[in-house]
Amino acid sequence: MSTGMTQLRQPVTASGGWLLGSTREFLRDPLGLGTRGFDECGEVVRYVFGLPGMRREYFIISDPEGAAQVLLAPHDRNFRKDSGFYQPMRDLYGNGLVTSQDETWRRQRRFIQPLFTARSVDSYASAMAEEVDHLTSQWRARPDGVLDVGSEMTRLTLSIVARVLFGEDSARLVPIVGSTFPVLGRAARWRGISPAPIPLNWPSPANRRIARAQEHIHAACEQIIAHRRAAAEPGSDLIGRLVAARDGDDALSDNEIRDQVKIFLFAGHDTTATALTFALRLLGSAPDAQARVREEADRILTSPTPTAADVHALTYTAMVLKETTRLYPSAPYLSRRAVQDADVCGFHIPAGADITIAPWVIHHRADLWPDPYRFDPGRFDADHDGQRHKFAWFPFGHGPRGCIGQRFAMLEAALTLALLVREFEFETPPGDIAMTTDVVLHPIGEVPCHVRRRTQSTTTAGIGVE
Numbered sequence: 001m002s003t004g005m006t007q008l009r010q011p012v013t014a015s016g017g018w019l020l021g022s023t024r025e026f027l028r029d030p031l032g033l034g035t036r037g038f039d040e041c042g043e044v045v046r047y048v049f050g051l052p053g054m055r056r057e058y059f060i061i062s063d064p065e066g067a068a069q070v071l072l073a074p075h076d077r078n079f080r081k082d083s084g085f086y087q088p089m090r091d092l093y094g095n096g097l098v099t100s101q102d103e104t105w106r107r108q109r110r111f112i113q114p115l116f117t118a119r120s121v122d123s124y125a126s127a128m129a130e131e132v133d134h135l136t137s138q139w140r141a142r143p144d145g146v147l148d149v150g151s152e153m154t155r156l157t158l159s160i161v162a163r164v165l166f167g168e169d170s171a172r173l174v175p176i177v178g179s180t181f182p183v184l185g186r187a188a189r190w191r192g193i194s195p196a197p198i199p200l201n202w203p204s205p206a207n208r209r210i211a212r213a214q215e216h217i218h219a220a221c222e223q224i225i226a227h228r229r230a231a232a233e234p235g236s237d238l239i240g241r242l243v244a245a246r247d248g249d250d251a252l253s254d255n256e257i258r259d260q261v262k263i264f265l266f267a268g269h270d271t272t273a274t275a276l277t278f279a280l281r282l283l284g285s286a287p288d289a290q291a292r293v294r295e296e297a298d299r300i301l302t303s304p305t306p307t308a309a310d311v312h313a314l315t316y317t318a319m320v321l322k323e324t325t326r327l328y329p330s331a332p333y334l335s336r337r338a339v340q341d342a343d344v345c346g347f348h349i350p351a352g353a354d355i356t357i358a359p360w361v362i363h364h365r366a367d368l369w370p371d372p373y374r375f376d377p378g379r380f381d382a383d384h385d386g387q388r389h390k391f392a393w394f395p396f397g398h399g400p401r402g403c404i405g406q407r408f409a410m411l412e413a414a415l416t417l418a419l420l421v422r423e424f425e426f427e428t429p430p431g432d433i434a435m436t437t438d439v440v441l442h443p444i445g446e447v448p449c450h451v452r453r454r455t456q457s458t459t460t461a462g463i464g465v466e
Contacts, residue, residue: 008348012041021048034361038062044347058354062361064391066345071399079336083354085192092184094259111245122308131160150447154273161268167237180213189438221258271330279324282375284428297418319377325395332360425452
């Protein structure tokens, strides 16, 4: 270790059990583990997991400047996706754009970046609107009452991403993804914290469940890919574009396309579903904010099929979504592994250590966000948005490995939220919703909300406001 490193502070170790360290707390309450660690130990905290003699150490960083040091170039090269959480993701979800590294990642990025330009993403708005319209038609056919908006938003966002990915083939994918991805998510969480996970080729009951889930999703993807390769035109949806994509004479293999599809299916529906679920719940407890979203939707979304330009004009709706993802960031923790000894916020991080950036904690720091658990979309108006550290809010990550689908997610979420609030009134019943995270944040159990159809007179009055 260099002399400079010896002068750095050593992170405080969080309290834990003598036998398993912080393992039980992480498995029981991973979100609370981070916030309590910050409150008790500061912005860089050391945790130990596992039995004595088999322990693994993790460092959780809950400081915006520390996040910038880890995620931004050039220092990001010292913090790789080799951590104990990313290897299980590769094993379970494949080596797609989220999990790959080095030249593999750069090659994939060259192929995929053109598919996520502003123009490409905006072209999906009409398909998104049609899927939301299908959902609103189903809701109108029901009597007013309580709905589990968590499951409804998951079903909707899965339908949207499957349609954009697979077009006419989406119907067969939706039930398969719904049954397989929860199995893979739970496995990723457990294998990420276990000091000695059982090899996946051992025939344990858990591994057999994982193998069945992987077989189902692999078979469905491979059948669709083969069909598209045999077609005269592979199609204009995302899988068709992946099949047709070229970088000079280079093309993506079937396995590469399958891995990208799995990652996009996973990241493209679960995260947006969480944001929409909690946005509806928050608006159901904030009638003034809900009325502003409704007024904005009535005023701007006047055409039968909203365009991306219409959605980008929904400025207050975007503020609601930014505040929602501050309170409920879809990726509450971002994991890396240090290649060499590092200085993060004046603390020594040893080479080979697993570190975790904690958007969940940073988003709830009272010194960064006064009254941090209060829902206040006004935090993101033009007067406030540029005054804070760029890593005070980063629900999509940041830097070279930031989420390529951020524009897609915000377009989908803003369009969906505006259309639903335009058609229905939401009221949140009393009580809290339990949450957890495996790979992404999600509620535990149902998320009830009273949903009432707007009357014709109410809708007309709303349109006449401006």
